[in-house]
Amino acid sequence: MIFGSPLIVNNTLKVTKSFYYRRSPRDLGVSLSLEFPAIKFENVWKIYRMGAVEVPALRGLNIEIKRGEHVAVMGPSGSGKSTFLHLAGALDKPTRGRVLIEGKDPSKLSDKELSMLRNRYIGFVFQTFNLIPRLTALENVMLPLVLRGIDGAERIKRAREALEQVGLGHRINHRPTEMSGGEQQRVAIARAIVTNPRIILADEPTGNLDSASAAEVVDLLTKLNRDLGITLVVVTHNPETASPAQRIVKIRDGVIYEEN
Structure with a gap:
């Protein structure tokens, strides 16, 4: 199915038909269903051990995030919000309960299937940009495509288009040290969307x-969600970062105490 691709023109996100498309789940080898919510937590506990002491980061969390929804998860440091994001992105497993990503339980997948799920369906954006300093913007954005085995010419084409989406088509040959913090984060967003993910998870972006x-950056992420229907989950302590979300979920001591 073909979708439009966003391009920033005069600070406005435009939609073209050249880049953004979705393959069916069968094409990508992991059977995900479009009938299920994007993310669902069922009585999820995450407990870390510090010596003999158990420290619960999440305590029986239940939440459902619909496909195409924009959700902000807020909470103070140590509230469990980053743990929530790691579980939602299949970067960790719950101690108890179940996490479902579009109906699929990551804990039931093989290592290969799990890697495929993360690489092809989920885009990650972090507070630290995690760009490789010696690589150009184009080369940094191509990295997920290298992991997917996409050939060189196609990698370059898709990475260029992703950078154009975030308004950095003119900076493709610049290295991170030659860019501002905002530009580096936009490169990180381009890297997150270059695989055409269904879900973007952003941790204090x-x-x-x-x-x-x-x-x-907030405007860009919001428009990607609105114009392309990508499910967007943003973890933040900043009310301004959270404000465009359709739903704000507040976590404290590993439990949801407010939702609006």
């Missing part, structure tokens, strides 16, 4: 940015 750059 504006935490290292000044207020102007933060507003640009």
Whole structure:
């Protein structure tokens, strides 16, 4: 199924037909169902051990995030919000309970299937940009495609288009040290969307940015969600970063105490 691709023109996200498309689950080898919510937590506990002491990060969490929804998860440091994101992205497993990603339980997948799930269905954006300093913007964005075995010419084409989506088509040959913090985060977003994910998980995506750059990143993520229907989950402590979300979920001590 073909979708439009967003391009920033005069600070406005436009939609073209050249880039963004979705393959069916069968094409990608992991059977995900479009009938289920994007993410669902069922009585999820995550307990860490510190010596003989058990420290619960999440305590019986229940939440359902619909496909195409924009959800912000807020909470103070140590509230469990980053643990929630790691579980939602299949980067960790719950101690008890069940996490479902579009109906699929990551704990039941083989290592190969799990890697495929993360690489092809989920895009990650972190507070630290995690760009490789010696690589250009284009080369950084191509990395997920290298892991997928996409050939060189196709990798370059898709990475260029992803950078154009985030308004950095003119910076493809620049290295991270030659870009501002806001530009580096936009490169990270381009890397997250280059595989055409169904879900974007963003962990404090504006935490290292000044207020102007933060507003640009929030606007970009929001428009990707709105214009392309990508499920967007943003973990943040910043009310301004959370404000565009359709739903704000507040976590404290590993439990949801407010939702609006």
